[in-house]
Amino acid sequence: MTVAYEQPGQPQGVMFHSDQGSHYSSRRYQQLLWRYRINPSMSRRGNCWDNAPMERLFRRLKSEWGPEHGYKNVVDARGGISEDLMGY
Incomplete structure (x- = not known):
């Protein structure tokens, strides 16, 4: 961080x-x-539902939005991910 x-x-x-x-x-x-x-x-202790929206966002980011074979470089990754998140 x-x-x-x-x-x-x-x-x-x-x-x-x-x-x-x-x-x-x-x-x-x-x-x-x-x-x-x-x-x-x-998240509240023992409540798995608190984090569900973020888990869904990251699941979509990893499995649905990125190119099938990954990004060519960091610049392309930043641009593609920013575009996907802003559209979400």
Whole structure:
């Protein structure tokens, strides 16, 4: 996360959604989110339905939207994925 967030053009109002795994709920990780002004969001304990919309989005991204044999390079991947997400 540090490498990604320290790139130029930092977005505002970012939310990070996760389950309640120990690495996401640890003090160190929560401090990292606070440092980058990222709003944490966690699924409720024992409720698998909280994450269903994101799971569906990523399933479609992986299986339905990308080219059959993958992208040629990072630039093509970014463009294709951005286009798919904006259309969603």
